[in-house]
Amino acid sequence: MLQTISNWRRRSRYHDVVRVCLPLVASMSATTVMEFTDRAFLANYSLEAISAAAPAGITAFLFMAFFGGVGSYVGVFIAQYSGSGAHRQIGRVLWQGLYFTLFSGLIFWLLSLFAAEPLFRLAGHSPEVQALERIYFDILCRGAVLHVAVATLSTFFAGRGMTRPVMLSTLLGMAVNIPLDYALIFGRWGLPEMGIAGAAVATVCAWAISFLLLSLLIFTPEHDRRFAVLSNRAFSGEIFSRLMRYGVPGSLQFSIDILAFTFFLLLVGRIGTIELAATNIVMSINALAFMPSMGVSQGISVLVGQALGARQPQQARAAVWSGIHLLLVYIAVVDLLFILFPRAILSPFLATGSDPAAAGAVLATAMPILRIVSAYLFFDALYMVFSGVLRGAGDTRFIMVSIGLASVLCLILPVSAGILAFDMGIIGAWLCVLIFVFALFLLSAGRYRHGRWQQMLVIKESAR
Template sequence: MSSNVRYAEGGVKEMIYIAFPMLVSNACETVMVFTDRLFLSRLGSVQMSAAMSGGMSSFMLTVFFIGLIGYSTAMIAQFYGAGKKEMCGTSAFQGIIISVLAYPLILLTRPLIHYMFTKTGMDEAQLYYQRQYFDILIYGSVFFLIRHSLSCFFSGIGKTGVVMFASLGAMVVNVGASWVLIFGHFGLPEMGMRGAAIGTIIGSISSISILVFAYMRKDNVDTYGIKGSFRFDRALTLKLMKFGTPAGFEFLLGFTAFTFIVLIFHAQGLTTATAATIMFNWDHVAFVPLIGVEIGVTSLVGRYIGAGRHDIVHKTVISGLKLGVIYSVIVALLFVFLPYQLTDFFRPDTADPAFEAAVPLTVYMLRLASVYVLVTAQMVVFMGALRGAGDTFWAMVISVSINWSITIATYIIMNTLNFSARAGWTSVVLLFLLFPVLLYVRYKSGRWKEIQPAV
């Protein structure tokens, strides 16, 4: 059941065939977020920090549904591996139905996030831009969910190159639109923060167009039963809910914890907020491509479990570890040896005292993050393996426990004990080391082999 007959089942080449396009695809997502913040940093540190907090808050409202729908990758892969290809299209459409139904629920939570913003104690100037950015993104959230649903279909059947090209298209459109709208080129008014948010939505719509075109190609329609897939399937939806809900809660609670960590740092003043924003921007650059490795592991593990080939699963995991660690070592070396250069990427065009004061803290955080990056590769591979096998409940328990332990510890260290931001960041990195250890213990136990596949 290899993705391509030229590649050994579960080998590194097969992993690269599946994971590399997803790594590129997620790198494109990183470029879109990174360039928006980079463009906004030219307007000042306040706008840059506001884009990070506002963007994370909007993502937090969609992340449960992203995790839930994301399990369709494993489910589709299991159908593919079992030879039930006609069920792949129907499974994907259940994700699209959930996307549309989720949209009004997401909008209803908007006032709660506005209230949360006012309680963080952050600078009023940042709050103004943060609300502006958040509001526009949340109104466009349905496009992101539909795009995610279509991407899961192609990831599940192993055609990750389609997702890559759609992401490349979104990146080109998003970066170009943001540049024009933020700075007001070609006679358009300078929209600043609003332009960055609108550019992001335009990028998502362009990606959906590419994915729909590929989805409706004749070979897909004939092979995966696309024409008959546009219907509600109660049994498939219940399976998606059963296995995807724990993943959704894991994403929601984990990302909420991470958002609170960012807000804890941002509440320490503009200097710490600037340092944390720069560091987390580079952390985003380092982490998001690794999600491509995780998706590759999830897809292949799901495929081999669907085919009844448990013997290939561990080989697939080892291949994922090799690919992830190579990438992480390169990133870690950049963090250790080029922290000043990485910081200067975000230097504003005009003199900014907050930026200058933040440089030493940013350098410290980046260098310490090299440790964090190295263990992240191991975390995503074991997480991908458990999700591909359907062991989403225990993956959720481990993820939520670690993330909220880190959040609580950071709050106590920085707000109750009044230690420095350096001490807070050190605690984050040290506690994060537990993540891959606990996931490995769960994977090594072999309990995932007892779970009945979705097929």
């Protein structure tokens, strides 16, 4: 028995998973804390503001997730280059991501000019909510190039398994964002009262701070000697095309997921303002609870990429199951809190000075949704780990196709038909979300078990 335990501990990679994933979890959680405080402040500012923040924010993030996802896929290349020992290629692939970032800035500027009004008019929310949605979306889009740049620059450290600088840059952004959020939303410390616009401005300022810190840490003479981050700036059509080949499908995984939830939010708004406010609050809480899963997923992608680059798939498998074990312990704790103490978790979003009847209605609607989310989190955590494996190997087309089909068949179509044709209530809509996430878990787990990912590399041609 002791020998068996000793062998199991030797084969496991808990230390590596914690070392790589924990700073990413902290970074993701810090990002979500910024969003959480955004929503908490806005919930205490006005019902219209919190009702507008989630649809506008998730719509803007839909575009940011795509472009940021392509930029962050540079990390898979860096992980595999690092594992294979081709360190001088790291600077070159990083610059290909930065060139893509500049292109994304142009697209975001066009979105801010032409997309806001038709997008939110289509949603059919009240005129007051639509006006606030347009403001929030416009400001976020104008600063979104900084978000993509941070995602791309972070890969220089994360792809090599050095995730603490990523955490530090995010924490610094959070330290700027939270007090600035409060000051600009409510008009404190001599700053103007800007409401929902202030929340967006504070978010963009946080991105700028993180971008500045990462730039200072990366572009140094020492890093240029080791990784050619300054001397290898030339555009490479071969590497850029490979980044697009693998990064675009990989990014569409998250973009399609967010698109499905964007449709879900817009449709829930047709049920009623109370249901929309309750859904926005629960989704904000869910985002805070979910981000550790996202951090572990990114960390697993790095560890899998490094192991495959070094031709050691057994190390990748060990990292996967070590990550699952650690993540499920966290999910169990969160689920117990959601099930046993829903009122305490929801209370920060319900202002004591607001209309008591409206606050009570939102609370009564949100409590059963929060219990559904406890089941959602379990399957979503497993899906995120398995999809992280596939992403780290380069099996991104499968992820894109599978999530696209599941989004349409398990979420968009049933919720659309249920709300628009059959008067589906908010609980029925959220049960469709649970079915959707369960389908994603089954698809990703099946692909992982098939094992094809163990023979894949995104750098196979260009690294030789």
